[in-house]
Amino acid sequence: MMTGKALITGASGFIGFHLAQRLLVEGWQVTGIDALTDYYEVSLKHARQDILQANPNFRAVEERIETPGVLLGLMAQEKPDLVVHLAAQAGVRHSIDAPESYVQANLLGSYHLLEAARAHPPKHMMMASTSSVYGANAKMPYAETDKADAPMSFYAATKKANEAMAHSYAHLYALPITMFRFFTVYGPWGRPDMALFKFVKAVLQGEPIDIYNHGDMRRDFTYVTDLVEGIVRLGSKAPGADAIGPMDSLSPVAPYRVVNIGNGAPVGLMDFVTAIETALGQKAEKRLLPMQPGDVPATWADASLITALIGPLPRTDVATGVARFVEWYRAYYKA
Template identity: 75%
Template structure:
């Protein structure tokens, strides 16, 4: 039985990943800090669902607590570490930057130290498409420079990539970094656009449309993303690149991989999908761009497809409809 240590197991993506691993027969140890950045009850419900499986064990604790992760890894000895826990959110990083230092920098350091002491066969860490920042060349490819982050959140995630690379080089730790692109789906985060839009529309309240609607996002359905993560577990960085598009380091068993749908969707088309799924027309409040945000994201999926084969790509209308069905069921509206 293979063993995975997953940080952020009560989070949106972590929950779905743990479900998938448990369904495939893995033994999973999950760690989550249960921070109050958003509704803790939602996180607790996710863990409660995972605990229905005898293969899952949950630990509540802060990633950045000295020695906590190391102790868990020493005891559990996982084959794979998947580090998803982080302080998320572009706009919140303007208001509470210290929480990003603690969770994203110190927390990642604790994970790296644990992996150094008790090396897994593969270490996989979450980054974000936000690291591409001010880049204007699209689709975003892993080989593009990403030096001009536009939010402190993105800066901490880029720093995490660099920290992991140094450990991969110094200690020979096989490491894959994920850059996620606008993940959505059932059990999603309340601070993200889909959740906020659906809640407002069902309550008859207006929704805020930034940059006057001139936005595009590479929306990635959560189950498609998890499929990519699971396939990458066995795509351990080796000595040779898979092509000139590979981000494999020349000095370490380390690479960064985009996980996105590979097709940007205009924001207003996204809103139309929500209107169709809810059966209601949204009252739209058009606003200027927010600080730290970018007008578009678009993943180049060449590398991940070379490593894992073609991934599923859920249509935005189907994915949004599934979220609305979950939302109505969960909140009984």
């Protein structure tokens, strides 16, 4: 496994924190940039960052990636071997209320990173996309070679734009770029705006939980350390000139590839709620609601490409993963 210098954008976020921890264990020197924005409780981001800063091989930079010159200066200074771009304004529903923040962080921020990588090319640049780009696709499981031209939310639209932007830079400047599409990531230190966090908090406080589409939802829930394992293994698989088979999304004109990171096994939302009730030892009061704007009823990853590239990933089952989150939540919030 390769080691060296890594730059992680969004390093104090949920996924960035877990990835930084893993790379530090592997012997990497890690620089993490994060704006510590108040989209959700900043204290949680500070707590993650404090853990990372206890390692002498971690350097924290508190800046916005969309600020001109910040990433260019950081790349010139650090000259990282690996760049993992996780910083973004997240959330499907929030993008309806505050689209401007998605333009700034997701579009402008990613542009500044691409320009910085053009000036100081890493060995491999990895950029986070999302399963939301599959949008209105009815065919499942979602394969990387499927069209993704009908986004259902502005968040998804900005991520699809990131993919197109990255492809152009990969082609023009021979930058090896892997875009990875996440599928409903969950686990300890997760985001408070996501369903697992909100459900656990509500049940413990004796409040009802909101169940959209009357519970007829399926998600390809991916435990965070399984996802990180995929990112780490893909790190040493920079796109080259040769496709590995008909399922490969490798561009014919650029060192660029899109890869799903998911379990390939969707779970019903009500089964997910049952796992939460079991882990907490108490029942949830459920408030059944219609589908929300911008949401989709199901996600399901075709995992054949990532398996062909790096072998099978660990697959933490939902009952185990939810129980680990509940254990963390109770300890962190003394609940």
